[in-house]
Amino acid sequence: xxxxxxxxxxxxxxxxxxxxxxxxxxxxxxxxxxxxxxxxxxxxxxxxxxxxxxxxxxxxxxxxxxxxxxxxxxxxxxxxxxxxxxxxxxxxxxxxxxxxxxxxxxxxxxxxxxxxxxxxxxxxxxxxxxxxxxxxxxxxxxxxxxxxxxxxxxxx
Numbered sequence: 818x819x820x821x822x823x824x825x826x827x828x829x830x831x832x833x834x835x836x837x838x839x840x841x842x843x844x845x846x847x848x849x850x851x852x853x854x855x856x857x858x859x860x861x862x863x864x865x866x867x868x869x870x871x872x873x874x875x876x877x878x879x880x881x882x883x884x885x886x887x888x889x890x891x892x893x894x895x896x897x898x899x900x901x902x903x904x905x906x907x908x909x910x911x912x913x914x915x916x917x918x919x920x921x922x923x924x925x926x927x928x929x930x931x932x933x934x935x936x937x938x939x940x941x942x943x944x945x946x947x948x949x950x951x952x953x954x955x956x957x958x959x960x961x962x963x964x965x966x967x968x969x970x971x972x973x
Contacts, residue, residue, distance in 0.1 A: 820971025826920045834916075837892065839909040840899075844892055852884040852913060854929055854957065880957040882911065882929060888941060888949035897937050908932055911957070914964070923967040931958030 835846040856878050863872040900906040908931045916924035934955040941949060 822969060822971070823921070826922050826969055827917075828915050828920055828922060829917045830915075832915070832917050834912075834914045836912045837909055838912070839892060839896055840907060844890075846886070846890075846892075846911075848886040848890050849884050850886065852882070854880065854882040854911075854913070854927065854960075856880045856960070880929065880960060881954070882932070882957060883952070883954040886951055886953060888938070888951045893934060893937055893953065894939060897934070906933065908958075921967060921969060924964050925966045926962065926964040928961045928963060929957040930960065932956070 833852075835849050835852060837844045837846050857880075858875050859877045859879065860873045861876045863874045865872050896907070896909070911929040911932050912926060913929075914924060914926040932955055934953060936954060938951045941951070943949065
C-alpha cells in the first residue's frame with residue numbers, strides 16, 4: 818500500500834510565531850501576517866573539456882525575506898531613524914517557528930541572523946482603505962534551524 822499524508826499533518830500558517838531581536842530588544846512581531854524567507858544557491862558554470870555542456874558548481878548562497886504587516890508598529894522606523902542620524906545600521910535577527918498542535922509534524926524554528934531591511938515605509942494613509950498594511954523585505958547573511966519537523970509516518 819502506498820502511504821499518504823494525514824490531512825491533520827498539514828501545518829496551519831496562522832499558528833506561527835515571529836520574533837525580531839533588534840538592538841538587544843526582543844519583539845513579538847504579531848503584526849506580521851505573511852512572511853517568507855528563502856536562500857538562493859549561487860551556481861557558477863564549469864567548462865569541461867570533452868563535453869558540449871557546462872557543469873554547475875555551488876559558489877555560496879544569499880538569503881532574502883519578505884512579509885506583509887499591519888501598519889501599527891514603529892520598531893523598524895526607529896531602527897532606520899537611528900541609521901539616518903548616526904550612520905550606524907545594526908543587523909537584527911528574525912526567528913520564525915511553525916507548530917500546529919493537530920499535526921504530528923511537531924515544531925520547526927528557523928533563526929535568521931544578519932538581517933537588514935532593503936526598503937521601509939515611513940508614513941502612509943489611504944482614506945479608501947479599511948486597514949493599513951506595509952510590505953517589508955530584506956536580506957539575511959546566516960541562518961540556523963534549532964528545531965526541525967518530525968519525520969511523518971510513511972516518509973521513510
